[in-house]
Amino acid sequence: MNRRKDMVANLRSKVNQMASAFNMSNFANRDSLLGPESKPDAMSRTVGLDNSGLVAEQDEDLEKLEETVVSTKHIALAVNEELDLQTRLIDDLDQHVDVSDSRLRVK
Incomplete structure (x- = not known):
């Protein structure tokens, strides 16, 4: 019983x-998750572009x-679904432990 x-x-x-871990506000692991930031400077990307070129770049x-947002949404939904499942399993296990504990106390 104690083991359970x-x-x-x-x-x-x-x-x-x-x-x-999901509520952490520390973004120290950002590089390990997303990789180091290696974006070229905005000015160097847009040198020589006219308005239509800038609009195309922005598009x-x-x-x-x-x-990225759609991918993140799908990941968040999957994580949420898994957490809901784990919560239900833990609640079910807790209920079974309580029932077993009650049965043991009666005997």
Whole structure:
């Protein structure tokens, strides 16, 4: 019985750790996630472009940004779905532990 309680406590601890990792405001790992920033200077990219060239450049940048946002959305939805599943599993496990504990106390 104590082993199960320890397992539930361990799972809850892991859930709290995961939740705190998602809420972190430290972006020190940005380079490891996205790679180092190696964008050319905006001025050097636009030298010699007229208005239509600048608009085309901006359109390309917006398309890349849209792809990134859509990709991030899909990742966030998948992570949210997994967290919901894990929460339901932990709640179910907790309920089973309580039922087992009650049965053991009756005997």
